[in-house]
Amino acid sequence: MADATQNHRANSTPAGPSRRTLLRGAAVAGGALVTGAALGGGPARAEVEYDVVVVGAGAAGMTAALTAAKRGLRAVVVEKAPTFGGSAARSGAGIWIPNNEVILAAGVPDTPAKAAAYLARVVGGTVPVERQQAFLAAGPAMLSFVMRNSPLRFRFMEGYSDYYPEFPGGMPNGRSVEPDQLDGRVLGAELARLNPSYIPTPAGMVIFSADYKWLTLSAVNPKGTEVAALCLLRGTEAALRGEKPLTMGQALAGGLRAGLLAAGVPVWLNTPLVDLHLEGGRATGVVVSKNGTQTLIKATRGVIVGSGGFEHSAAMRAEFQRQPIGTSWTVGAKENTGDGIEAGERAGAALELMDDAWWGPAIPLPGEPYFCLAERTLPGCILVNGNGVRFVNEGAPYSDVVHVMYDRDTPAARHIPAWLIVDQQYRNRYLFKDVAPLLPLPASWYDSGAVHKAWTIEQLAQRIGVPQAALRGTVTRFNQFAVAGKDLDFHRGDSVYDRYYADPYVKPNPCLAPLWLPPFYAFKIVPGDLGTKGGMRTDARARVLRADGSVIPGLYAAGNASGAVMGHSYAGAGSTLGPAMTFGYVAANDIAGT
Numbered sequence: 001m002a003d004a005t006q007n008h009r010a011n012s013t014p015a016g017p018s019r020r021t022l023l024r025g026a027a028v029a030g031g032a033l034v035t036g037a038a039l040g041g042g043p044a045r046a047e048v049e050y051d052v053v054v055v056g057a058g059a060a061g062m063t064a065a066l067t068a069a070k071r072g073l074r075a076v077v078v079e080k081a082p083t084f085g086g087s088a089a090r091s092g093a094g095i096w097i098p099n100n101e102v103i104l105a106a107g108v109p110d111t112p113a114k115a116a117a118y119l120a121r122v123v124g125g126t127v128p129v130e131r132q133q134a135f136l137a138a139g140p141a142m143l144s145f146v147m148r149n150s151p152l153r154f155r156f157m158e159g160y161s162d163y164y165p166e167f168p169g170g171m172p173n174g175r176s177v178e179p180d181q182l183d184g185r186v187l188g189a190e191l192a193r194l195n196p197s198y199i200p201t202p203a204g205m206v207i208f209s210a211d212y213k214w215l216t217l218s219a220v221n222p223k224g225t226e227v228a229a230l231c232l233l234r235g236t237e238a239a240l241r242g243e244k245p246l247t248m249g250q251a252l253a254g255g256l257r258a259g260l261l262a263a264g265v266p267v268w269l270n271t272p273l274v275d276l277h278l279e280g281g282r283a284t285g286v287v288v289s290k291n292g293t294q295t296l297i298k299a300t301r302g303v304i305v306g307s308g309g310f311e312h313s314a315a316m317r318a319e320f321q322r323q324p325i326g327t328s329w330t331v332g333a334k335e336n337t338g339d340g341i342e343a344g345e346r347a348g349a350a351l352e353l354m355d356d357a358w359w360g361p362a363i364p365l366p367g368e369p370y371f372c373l374a375e376r377t378l379p380g381c382i383l384v385n386g387n388g389v390r391f392v393n394e395g396a397p398y399s400d401v402v403h404v405m406y407d408r409d410t411p412a413a414r415h416i417p418a419w420l421i422v423d424q425q426y427r428n429r430y431l432f433k434d435v436a437p438l439l440p441l442p443a444s445w446y447d448s449g450a451v452h453k454a455w456t457i458e459q460l461a462q463r464i465g466v467p468q469a470a471l472r473g474t475v476t477r478f479n480q481f482a483v484a485g486k487d488l489d490f491h492r493g494d495s496v497y498d499r500y501y502a503d504p505y506v507k508p509n510p511c512l513a514p515l516w517l518p519p520f521y522a523f524k525i526v527p528g529d530l531g532t533k534g535g536m537r538t539d540a541r542a543r544v545l546r547a548d549g550s551v552i553p554g555l556y557a558a559g560n561a562s563g564a565v566m567g568h569s570y571a572g573a574g575s576t577l578g579p580a581m582t583f584g585y586v587a588a589n590d591i592a593g594t
């Protein structure tokens with residue numbers, strides 16, 4: 001695929017210079033100091049010096065800083081938010097690292113050859129082979145390193161299939177891990193500064209990401225009930241021990257921060273990067289805003305940018321991404337406004353994959369969008385476009401579903417928004433977000449227009465403005481597929497992946513059930529995301545590259561501040577955190593070794 005950034009620029013005819021364009025113009029000239037003066041602030045003054053300055057206390061940044069410290073380098077982390085953890089702390093913390101020691105010990109039949117074949121097939125030609133190889137080679141070492149140098153331990157997410165298990169080297173039983181339960185007391189007072197999770201765990205329960213699949217089924221499946229009881233038991237046991245149990249992203253960010261505490265690495269909160277500092281074309285520090293003053297932190301060995309994506313930058317979304325898009329459908333951390341990417345661009349970095357994101361269908365609920373996982377895969381639901389017609393395998397990987405929404409969205413056939421249609425039978429059986437089966441949906445969801453309810457399919461069609469006959473025809477055809485157990489249009493349930501969030505008691509196809517029991521519901525579906533995946537182009541050593549392929553000395557990027565090693569795809573659960581942590585580790589090791 002051609003470089004989306006270049007395409008966009010070639011095709012765009014902006015009315016006038018944007019703030020972004022002006023700032024880009026204020027970039028380094030002849031290796032001059034990029035100061036706050038260029039950005040309207042006061043002059044920067046040199047105050048401190050470290051070997052390595054890491055920007056962002058998220059997954060990539062904290063892993064990088066921990067590595068740097070353990071390699072004997074003096075490292076500091078500067079963080080924009082009043083909390084640490086970024087999106088990583090909000091996340092489910094699935095981590096996709098083929099051939100790591102945890103999955104090998106669990107008996108996963110992975111090999112380097114299988115992983116290489118699979119990743120190559122998933123990312124196609126978009127990502128240089130050397131970067132793929134670097135990720136696969138360093139990933140297992142990174143995970144072992146983190147376990148040796150922090151309180152983090154990981155568990156295999158058994159059964160969470162790779163997203164394309166049928167590809168060569170794909171693993172139907174999965175190769176993802178997630179953090180084990182961590183006692184938050186290891187963080188001491190720092191625990192209060194941990195960025196909260198996206199969806200809080202119900203009080204008294206300890207829940208892993210791998211439990212979620214079963215909790216959605218807890219009303220209809222004995223294993224679901226058993227898992228719900230186990231979550232409560234874990235919570236009770238932790239309370240009796242006086243612990244503050246953390247799991248998922250809370251455990252990941254908390255554990256990495258605990259590692260930094262033990263290694264004596266300072267993390268300066270409320271200290272946003274303002275710009276990179278360059279001398280003679282080399283990145284030799286950063287200008288930050290600290291206590292209202294612009295401060296220069298010199299980095300004698302290197303700067304690692306791990307400041308996340310640009311999901312909350314309306315200007316960058318508008319400039320680089322397909323429309324409609326904004327900043328209200330993402331669930332990423334709100335501080336992720338592309339600051340590091342823009343600073344890198346001013347320093348001469350090439351950008352890539354800027355049109356893409358870690359997409360997923362989301363419901364624009366009041367307050368915060370809801371990123372749909374199991375809800376669109378469980379039997380008894382369909383996704384339809386504005387013409388009332390199905391357009392995708394509802395159980396497909398979430399990124400793929402949104403790519404289809406954008407690809408097919410035309411004035412003649414609106415796919416944004418799309419609608420998730422379910423019946424009462426579905427609502428009687430499955431958890432929906434945090435609403436238990438049978439319980440009514442919150443009134444605010446209806447008031448906001450995110451959900452509609454009607455007693456017939458025709459009435460529902462009318463409420464959401466799609467042709468009544470078309471929606472009726474779609475439901476009738478889908479119901480025939482459900483009874484037969486074969487989705488002849490989109491093959492839902494054919495892949496092992498589709499069956500992960502399914503209902504094993506529904507036969508003959510655990511992903512398919514007819515929609516027949518009124519009332520019926522329609523949930524508005526928009527292109528949500530976990531964050532963006534485009535950023536600075538990097539090489540296999542995580543060094544930032546210019547458009548001509550040359551390296552910007554001293555400058556490294558990892559995580560969503562860099563172009564993703566996954567290209568436009570998504571290999572399995574944890575395809576953003578696994579590479580983010582790995583390239584943070586690679587960057588710090590490269591600095592230590594050169």
Ligand SMILES: Cc1cc2nc3c(=O)[nH]c(=O)nc-3n(C[C@H](O)[C@H](O)[C@H](O)COP(=O)(O)OP(=O)(O)OC[C@H]3O[C@@H](n4cnc5c(N)ncnc54)[C@H](O)[C@@H]3O)c2cc1C
Nearest residue numbers: 056058060080086087088092093094273308559560574577
């Ligand atoms: C609800 C949710 C669930 C998710 N589940 C998963 C999952 O299970 N598996 C998976 O792989 N991925 C998941 N993700 C995505 C994953 O969390 C992110 O892609 C990942 O955290 C990116 O890592 P990062 O280090 O690049 O960014 P982040 O973890 O977001 O860290 C970036 C940090 O940089 C800081 N920052 C921003 N600007 C500046 C600045 N100017 N100066 C200093 N600091 C700055 C931010 O405040 C933030 O702390 C999920 C995300 C969300 C929101």
